[in-house]
Amino acid sequence: IAELIAPQGRFALIDDPASLDIVAFKRKAVSVHWELMFTRSLFDTPDIGEQGRLLDAVAELVDEGRIRTTATETLSPINAANLIEAHRRIESTTTRGKIVLEGWDSPQA
Structure with missing residues (x-):
């Protein structure tokens, strides 16, 4: 540099x-x-x-649509399985953009 x-x-x-x-x-x-x-x-x-x-x-x-998010994937709900999957995808070094985790699992009654 x-x-x-x-x-x-x-x-x-x-x-x-x-x-x-x-x-x-x-x-x-x-x-x-x-x-x-x-x-x-x-x-x-x-x-x-x-x-x-x-x-x-x-x-x-x-x-105005002049800028946009770099998010390319959304995994839902937020739980251990999706967290592990998001981490696996990021570690693969082939992920483009950001992965969003959203929505919590409902607690089991």
Whole structure:
């Protein structure tokens, strides 16, 4: 990445890599940015209202059909068998998109 990124470029992450050596970014003055959707609420930041505005904007884009979910499969109900099946599919490394588990099993009377 350090070879490809532009001088004064920006590198953004949403996950925690096992290791990340950013020393190579120094020469190009690359800025590194982590994004966590809960930072505003966790720290009650002065711009906490921005979270609602962002969610409203995303909802509008979804309603307009300009963006869509990456969910490709839904397994229901949520139970041990479907959880195991979802995990098996993800471990297969052939799954595209996201698998959604929804709806709880009714308790046995």
